[in-house]
Amino acid sequence: MPRRKSVNFIRDVGVDPRYGSETVQKLINVIMWRGKKNAARKIVYESLDVISKKVGGDKNKSLEFFLKALDQIIPTIEVRARRVGGGVYQIPMEVRSNRGRALAMRWLISAASSRSDKTMGIRLANELIEAHDGRGAAVKKRLDVYKMAESNRAFAHYAW
Structure with missing residues (x-):
């Protein structure tokens, strides 16, 4: 943390070539x-x-599916x-939106890499499908964080 002045610069990651989405580029x-x-x-792209x-439809349908699955994983509260x-x-x-998205992507990748499918693309796709349905290891991680926050709610007055 800088002592003199705060740095409010957020680096632009750009958009991915196929979907034109900043979130997909961040995941890449x-x-x-x-x-x-x-x-x-x-x-x-394989995932x-x-x-x-599996869902049926064009690339916009799969992008919407991905974004909804990611929203299922993003936490709103954490313990520190x-x-x-x-x-x-x-x-x-509370979790800021950028940190929540970063945590969700980290949890998604770690949950997908621990699966036993053939390629990482298939693992990631299956984890996203389960996250869309509200199950899977990444969603379980978010629920565990919520349970931890709920059990430590008595210490919320120490937050400043």
Whole structure:
């Protein structure tokens, strides 16, 4: 955290070439590993193609499906550790929209990579389909965070 002045610069990630969506481009950037952006694009586009085959429809339908599934994962509240008087308390706090989206994408990728399907694109597609239906490991992670925040609601007055 800078001591002098706050930095309010948010880097523009651009849009992806196929769908023209900033959210899809952000997912590609999060999946990207060791600078292999083309491999990350193949994974994301393969998963969106699998979704369009299973759901039926064109690419706009699969993009809407993806965005709705991501909305199911984005958290609105989380717990943060805060040291108060010698003890460390888990304090429930609201999540900013950018952080919520980043957490959702991280949880989605980790849940998809722990699946046992053949390729990462198919794993990601199946996890998105389950997230759209309100089940799956990524949605379970969000519910676990909510339960943790609810159980520590007594410490909410320490948030400042």
